[in-house]
Amino acid sequence: MSQTKGVEISRAELKRLLKELEQWSAPATTLLSLYIPPGRPVGDVMELLRKELSVADNVKLKKTREAVKAALTAAMERLKMFDKVPPNGLVIFCGVNPNTEKLECFTFSPPDKVPVFFYRTDKKFHTEFLKDMVEEPEVYGLILVERGRMIVGALKGSRIEVLGEATGFIPGKHHRGGQSQRRFDRLIEQAAEAFYKHAGERASQLLLPYLEQKRLKGVLIGGPAFSKQDFLEAGGLDYRIKQLTIGLYDVADVDEHGLHELVQRAADDIKGQKYAEATKALEEFKRHLARDTGYAVYGEAETLEALNMGMLKTLLISEDHPRLEEITELAKRYGTEVVVIEGVPEAEWFKKTFGIAGIKRFK
Template sequence: MENEEIQKMRLKRLIEELKRKEGRGTELISLYIPPRKRMSEVINYLRQEYATAENIKSDQTRKHVKDALTKVMERLKYYQSSPENGLVVFCGAIPQNGPGTEKMEIYVIEPPEPININLYRCDDHFHTEYLEDTLKEKDVYGLISIDINEAAIGLLEGSRLKILSTHTSGIPGKHRAGGQSARRFERLREMAIHQYFDRIARHVNEEFLSDEVFKRLRGIIIGGPGFTKHEFVEESDLDYRIREKIIGFIDTNYSGEEGLREIITKGEELLKHAKYQQEKKLVDEFLNNLAKKHDMVLYGFNDIKRYLYDGIIDKILINDDINYYYIKIKCKICEHEEEIIVKESEKIKLEYRLPPCKKCGGETEIIEEKHIIDYLDEASKLSGFKLYIITADTEHGRILSQFGGIVAILRYSLRY
């Protein structure tokens, strides 16, 4: 089965490309078909829309909409019913270089998660928002870091820590002030603690019980120094549904935002299924090898590519924001082939002006072009290494960026 993360990355890149496309007027069609819907029903509906399109005043818009509908219907005839996750179709006349240069483009996508929406829309852009929802992490963990002075509430979505809110308590320290009696002071302090706990509980209830979060909430972990975290759960107005989701408590040295990060670090067992921990383990493995057995790792595109098909590579870790392309060019005269890896910005320049053949100096042409992750994915099937996508905007992703955004862990030493 195809690597799920790679499949999602491809879809993410396609969505970004679709969002950049604009039509002239309401000419671009977005069609969402729910799972296992009879395609004959969908086509009949589109025929009605085709007839309605006759009422469009602009000759150009009317022609483009009708042409797009025809193209969509022709493509849907290959299906008896929509796939188990549904089907998404984008189609329309996209200007290539100003008015009069429109080119009809169609994209048929089987989403990674079921799309339970039936939608047909004509607009000046493609409606990708429902498709983007399928890329959201299915499982999230709620994190609460609390002590008597401050608290923070966060979500661990895949490998991203999202800080939802931070709070201070305003509770006075354990000493008498202004001549108050010790008993009265302590009673006022206890009231302030109870109000603080209830205030944090309200925020937790609001954040974690929202429809967007609760349906994906796999568990809640509460951390902080001392016993305050347990007292918070026992004494506050936490909703019973929140209490049922608590999977553990973590003793931390810090509270607040720093405490949330400490929960992730120390809660490895509780978070063992979280993407964050899985990615962190991989980067830690690379760093440990780099420190102790530096001949068991490689980093940077050029060094890794040199050993790509030698069977020496066990794992490749690559950041998800890498925007490099693999390009193969061929000489039109002597047919000599050359492989190049370039950034996206360099790729655009390269398409306008290809380098001459290194062998005979003749004119060259591009015969193969693919994103670097697609190239590595294909190579992994031939060489047997595992390809892992690391989230770039995380602590471990930023560490990987210092090594060019791509590293390899080897099966055996380069000195073997």
């Protein structure tokens, strides 16, 4: 049975833990999730768990019954360690690890206050109440549009998430000539304008929740030729979102790949944003590597040696590096910029090839 780590958990540790716990699954409802908000008496929660332990005796299948009782007993043992709930509340996950088949418990106080009292045994852990605690507070809306197609995404830290899309049929131009040609051209333009208006309404629907949460920092709009301007002029986009438009950018592909290109083209306009900084740092590192300038360093031993000598201007490190927090703290002492590589298109390549690397201040 795993022993509890320190009660307080950082945002980075929580992010890694959630990633692990979301992989857990059980054939029956044996994984225990318990959320205790601050101020809740420990005694009341213990009483609830005792009752649940008694009820578990009625579970027909022996294996399931034993697993549930073991999880409840382990949770109660963890809870006994506390005279009162920590200021941010307490979270306990207990269950049989599907990989090792051993009972494990995770007990911690999260970086933000636990929002709800919640108890359940299920086939999965209920981690949804912790999601917002690891979400990036600032979000950039991404809109790619062309005649007949739109895709909307959100740039959250170093991740791009596809939110939704819209499609519509707009007839192609033909050459009938004369009055018939002009009438048909008008119908085509009316169809295009109707689509752009519908697309604006759909984009607003997808982005307004972030605006209402006061997380939407800006909006990037891209697409081929004049489609971007036509989209803005159609009037379907909510005026509050329109006011947050940072710029219009030429992007050929209206798809998920195009969303990444859109962010890259807007890099100078969203300086300091994690995705933009990660992409920029990777490009600089690759340039030094390809030209063999002597400024690139990679490999854990070599990179940390350069860091400890105060030689690194920028440290690049994968999001799931086992020493991420320790190395980040070390880098701060030397005034080294730390760029966590995640979410960008080349993140997996960097992780497999390097894991950790740096750009020197001097040769």
